[in-house]
Amino acid sequence: MRAAGVREVGGRVELLDLPEPDGPGPDEVVLAVEAAGVGNWDDIVRTGAWHVGLTPPMALGVEVAGTVIAVGSDVTNLRVGDEVVGHPLQLQHQGCWAERVVVDAGLVVPKPRGVSWETAAAFPVPALTAEQVLAEALKVAENETLLVHGAGSTTGGLVVQLAALRGVRVIATAGPSSAVRVTQAGAAEVVDYHDAGWPDRVRELTGGVGVDAAVNAVSGGSADAILALREGGRMATITGDPPAAERGISVADVYVRPDAAQLAELCALLSGGRLTLSVGAVLPLADAATALERAISGANGGPVVLQVAPGRTGD
Structure with a gap:
């Protein structure tokens, strides 16, 4: 064959x-x-x-x-x-x-x-990755603030959508060409990652406190993303580059695994138009x-x- x-x-x-x-x-x-x-x-x-x-x-x-x-x-x-x-x-x-x-x-x-x-x-792979990051590694809750670094990527975009469906306020990083798409996916604010000071901008958007949780979907981007987290926050990276923990922040290095029950639920959201x-x-x-x-x-x-x-x- x-x-x-x-x-x-x-x-x-x-x-x-x-x-x-x-x-x-x-x-x-x-x-x-x-x-x-x-x-x-x-x-x-x-x-x-x-x-x-x-x-x-x-x-x-x-x-x-x-x-x-x-x-x-x-x-x-x-x-x-x-x-x-x-x-x-x-x-x-x-x-x-x-x-x-x-x-x-x-x-x-x-x-x-x-x-x-x-x-x-x-x-399957990006959707399962996004779900496992949000539901298991970070356990995000309604009304929390989540940073998605690399929201213009396929997986990053699904993280934004799934977080928004959970009632989470999403602050995303993306390039200018992806900003509109990321906003349509459910991000409340989009920050241009080309600006070297973007973690400071994210902190400004949270009143100087920092986000409750962060997802890094940019290779080599974890060290920057952790700067935008509040003290005692949670971080997950899907790029195999977890940063050293600091300021009481928990860090998870997430690798996707098969899960038919999760995938069936995600497929229902895709079929129903709640995910795109x-x-x-x-x-x-x-x-x-x-x-x-x-x-x-x-x-x-x-x-x-x-x-x-x-x-x-x-x-």
Whole structure:
């Protein structure tokens, strides 16, 4: 089957001809992949820094949208023809940048109605990350003030939306080109991160006290974000660069994990229009290397997606 991935750890991304999956185990399903998300996290897998259950040669990709084509003997909640999405780690046979993938049936949920395959494929990892940051790492509450540093990114934008739905006052950092979009996502104030003194500006917006909690979604940005926090505040970073704790501030280094219950709730919000996600670029499987480069650069104004089954958009 056609796939895109690497022949060795750290190798270049290329088209691969990989064996078809043998079939699902008792608790698994086989998906015909319609679309697969692409993120900077896929480069972490490529280089071997994130182990997702596979060894090369292997397809990359850890988020998927597709149609069930085979069901394991113990699976009762899915049937052939169901349309699903997921972040199905650990991977059972190959990554999601492939025509077919075997996944744990407990790690996929129904594809949100009215949402394209491409949007559905780009949603699981950033949405789960945002939810886990807010609900678990920071435990944000209504009427608290939250800084989202890097709100123009896909994950940062979803953090803003989910926080606003919780009744949280969001102060966001973003560049001028993203400011309107971030405001529409629910930020009460947007500060230009190009201004070296932006943490002071955030503190001014809170009467000099600082925000109750902060999320850092900018690589290398945690050291600045912590400056905007009040004494005894809470901080979470999703970029693997937690700052040293200071002034009684708690610091969490958050890595996304699969959670079907959370994902189902998030998909309901997406289907109902309470969350939005605009895809920045859709490329064919043959252009996976370019897709990954674009995802790493973050210059697309939205997530990057591989269209694995061409010619369908779905809803």
